[in-house]
Amino acid sequence: RKEVEQDPGPFNVPEGATVAFNCTYSNSASQSFFWYRQDCRKEPKLLMSVYSSGNEDGRFTAQLNRASQYISLLIRDSKLSDSATYLCVVNSVGGTSYGKLTFGQGTILTVHP
């Protein structure tokens, strides 16, 4: 089983739609969770951190379920500029995993007019 698994998509949605991405992780020792965004042929950039209580940043909402080892990202009122690949990222601490991030393969989103 992969350490971090995402539905690769692609998700094709119209402008204004709400879209949700899911991610599962296998290491119960994981402590920190993030969503990154990567545009075509560019570097990954932090979109938002994911906190246990859930958090929101404008149109973006992230949720964490530690019991199910599940992370989600909800995008409301999709814009054309939201088209990108969204990476679920998990940081494990302890032992040889300390300081490392594990990336999911990414979910491709295309928002069309």
Place this chain on the structure above:
Amino acid sequence: DAGITQSPRHKVTETGTPVTLRCHQTENHRYMYWYRQDPGHGLRLIHYSYGVKDTDKGEVSDGYSVSRSKTEDFLLTLESATSSQTSVYFCASGRPEQPQHFGDGTRLSIL
């Protein structure tokens, strides 16, 4: 942004030649990382460093070596490049449990 730069941005070379990629950060981050990204595989960790002269292997370290003589600089070397090492290489820096910040990437083609 974290102030992290990679050089070169693009490189084309031949099989069997040595190649060195450079990563420079100005954030005084203790941790630095080298990844490669290929279609169907996502980002995979090659090597990382947790301090000057302190490095360790990632999941795809075969054929690569690294060096860190200063906090700011982390070098990735392909001793004898092979076509399977054609990829996009990203450097990152950060602190444990915190997000990593990435450089712009190096597109390496080995013919």
